[in-house]
Amino acid sequence: MSLSAVLSEGRHEPMGSHVRDGGVNFAVFSQHAQRIELCLFDAAGARELQRYDLFGPDDGVFHGFLPDAGAGLVYGLRAHGPYEPHAGHRFNSNKLLLDPNAREIVGQFSWGPEHLGYDLNHPDGANSFDLHDNAASALKARVAATSTLAPGYINAPRHAATDLVLYEVHVKGFSKAHPDIPAPLRGTYAGLAHPVAIAHFKSLGVTTLALLPVQYSLDEPALASRGQTNYWGYNTLGFCCPALRLATKPDDPSAAIVEFRQMVQTLHSHGLEVVLDVVYNHTPEGNEFGATLSFRGLDNASWYRLEATERSHFENFSGCGNTLHVAHPQVTRFVLDSLRYWVTEMGVDGFRFDLAPVLGRTALGFDPEAPFFAALRQDPVLARVHLISEPWDSGPNGYQVGRFPGRFLDWNDKFRDVVRGYWLQRGVDRAEFARRFTASSDLFHHGRRPTASVNFLTVHDGLTLADVVSYSHKHNHANGENNRDGRDGELCANFGAEGATDDAQIKRQRERVRRAMVASLLLAQGTPMLCAGDEIGNSQQGNNNAYCQDNAVGWLDWSAADYRFKDFVAELLALRRAEPALRSNEWSSVQSHGQGGLKHVWHKPTGQEMHAQDWHDPSQHAFSCEIFHAGEALHRHRLLLVFNPEPNAVLFTLSSSDWQLVLDSSGELARSVAPQTYLLVPAHALLVLRRSVA
DSSP states (O other), X not given: OOTTOOOBXXXXXXXXXXXXXXXXXXXXXXXXXXXXXXXXXXXXXXXXXXXXXXXXXXXXEEEEEEETOOTTOEEXXXXXOXXXXXXXXXXXXXXXXXXXXXXXXXXXXXXOGGGOSSOTTSTTGGGSOOOOOOXXXXXXXXXXXXXOOOHHHXXXXXXXXXXXXXXXXXXXXXXXXXXXXXXXXXXXXXXXXSHHHHHHHHHHTOOEEEEOOOXXXXXXXXXXXXXXXXXXXXXXXXXXEEOGGGSSSTTOHHHXXXXXXXXXXXXXXXXXXXXXXXXXXXXXXXXXXXXXXXXXXXXXXXXXXXXXXXXXXXXXXXXXXXXXXXXXXXXXXXXXXXXXXXXXTTOOOEEXXXXXXXXXXXXXXXXXXXXXXXXXXXXXXXXXXXXXXXXXXXXXTOBOTTOOOTTOEEEEHHHHHHHHHHHTTSXXXXXXXXXXXXXXXXXXXXXXXXXXXXXXXXXXXXXXXXXXXXXXXXXXXXXTSTTOSSOTTOSOOOTTSSSOOOOHHHHHHHHHHXXXXXXXXXXXXXXXXXXXXXXXXXXXXXXXXXXXXXXXXXXXXGGGOOHHXXXXXXXXXXXXXXXXXXXXXXXXXXXXXXXXXXXXXXXXXXXXXXXXXXXXXXXXXXXXXXXXXXXXXXXXXEEEEEEEOSSSOEEEEOSOSOOEEEEETXXXXXXXXXOOSEEEEOTXXXXXXXXXXX
């Protein structure tokens, strides 16, 4: 490219930088900027070569076309406008800004005062103005090659909602310590798609990998000062750029794109879907004392939610200092553009939205019919993908489980707490357990289907399943926050010893409860989600907030893998696949008689049907559930699930002598056992029986 080239008026869409017509088109949004400069750099991003004023704005979009330019061009932006924090404006043209739509990001970022828009030493603090130029150390965008449809987009498996089994996994954590994956691939996108990894996923029976954040993120300043990293990646800056830290060539953004696309294509070829955990609720720019890296410098008042009475302060519904203003039309557009990019050009199959109520917050609070949701639901590209919410944020009325619209599936933490509490005997009665086991109709029955409830026992933030039955409280001291971080009061129990033990009786009891819990998860109505590593008994030594543990604590420990438990998990999922009644997407009737429909009929150990006074009896916890489809010729057998959370065996009276034992979570009863009309159910056990019907 000739640096004497004249920038001409460009197109106001698409946003970002795109190769076209023998040059590159640039488009960036700012409703309040007076002028925006395009700044070109050498290939290393070290030296600024030339500046151009972009044209516009047209409906808030500045644009320009640079002839004879192409892929590989390194650039940044400078926005000119008022620096009036009290009015919400924080323009400072001394700060080089990253294009929000950058597909490739170059540079090695480190926190320093030069990235602050205000003078750290000025008595006016964040209301002051800083004159230092940060271009030398700022991250820059690099023009990516011409876009193409990802092979994974064309050949996506598209599993039905009733067949979904989610597997939440960290790209690096899964393979970093895996001895059977080649060392150069461990902890990378390629490692996740290695034949050894794929064999594991397929042998388990999961359908959909839910990846922890893979968009370009930064470590928080506090972590960086302690020499730690944000291992989980919930601090996104580049929403259209894959995280380079997870690529085999972390210094090559172009190669990272290729590797990510190949990962998705390979997983798809084996019938596995890929869902991304995305963080459209905040950015690393923090609160009013944070840095000016991109959005803040381009148009602080449009990109972020600001307090109504004091516009210099940020609303903090994310708990991370700021909250993206998704209700703004251009921010809605930005999020949708980013989502479409990951679907069409990277090939992914859906998204799990971190702190999802932020997406639906209007001036009046959370609204399931908010403009963002309306735009998302009518988008022709995004209509094909899975949409999953983490249905709570840190703002007022932030708990919104069951209230997300349309095709959304919601994480259901009530399932987690009730199932744990039932098997740990923490005051959960049979009524509450039955309600959660049958997809939480109290939360989802109004216009939603049972699959809308994403059931889980553990996820990335919290104790692992092995630790739930091995610790009585969190052990987060390694995080450097004096054990103050992470959730307090998490439901767990150590059964007599804190952490690892050689006591055979304690180990046996832990194993039984763990098996009963995971059986409850994988046989319950709704959409099950496993946390990677739970199937092999992975431990984090009691750390329930390993977000900064990019080490053996945060990686799966394959050297201590419990493959016997993994086989049990696979057996449960095989049973789920084989029995349509276990994954039905219709709400059940509690009536044992009547025409058609899914039936759940609950019995006391005596064999009598449960009545109103039985459900909340604090002295009784064991019971059973008969599941069948009434009046359908295709369903010629019934299932009986028997639950005994008691520390002793319980005698059950069965309705018939025809029941055959299919599964015993305790492992005490032999499969050859043919129950008569009485069955002694082992302690801490979930049993599945089957009988044919005429």
